[in-house]
């Protein structure tokens with residue numbers, strides 16, 4: 001089976017059920033640098049990427065934005081001096097979908 005970062009997001013029209021915590025706990029093993037957070041009852045995937053200054057953080061932000069546009073799947077991104085916090089979840093289902101784990105793996109690949 002190919003690695004998660006090589007997979008493509010599938011269409012998610014909002015009819016798919018949000019992933020349960022147990023399933024998310026299994027998939028997180030494939031993206032161990034990411035954390036599952038719950039905000040307002042919504043499970044999300046989050047990782048902080050560190051950079052040496054704001055310019056590098058901004059360049060990474062742009063790369064993540066391009067990745068998101070290609071996949072038509074979009075994260076929340078907080079860009080600060082020296083760090084970028086990327087948060088993935090699927091808005092249409094108010095929770096996690098396999099797509100979020102694929103995007104997390106692709107995001108990590110950008111930074112490696």
Ligand SMILES: C[C@H](O)[C@H](O)[C@H]1CNC2=NC(N)=NC(=O)C2=N1
Nearest residue numbers: 072073074075089090091092093
């Ligand atoms: C119409 C368009 O396909 C949708 O609004 C997409 C865009 N990007 C998205 N990104 C994320 N993270 N979740 C969504 O449900 C989502 N929906």
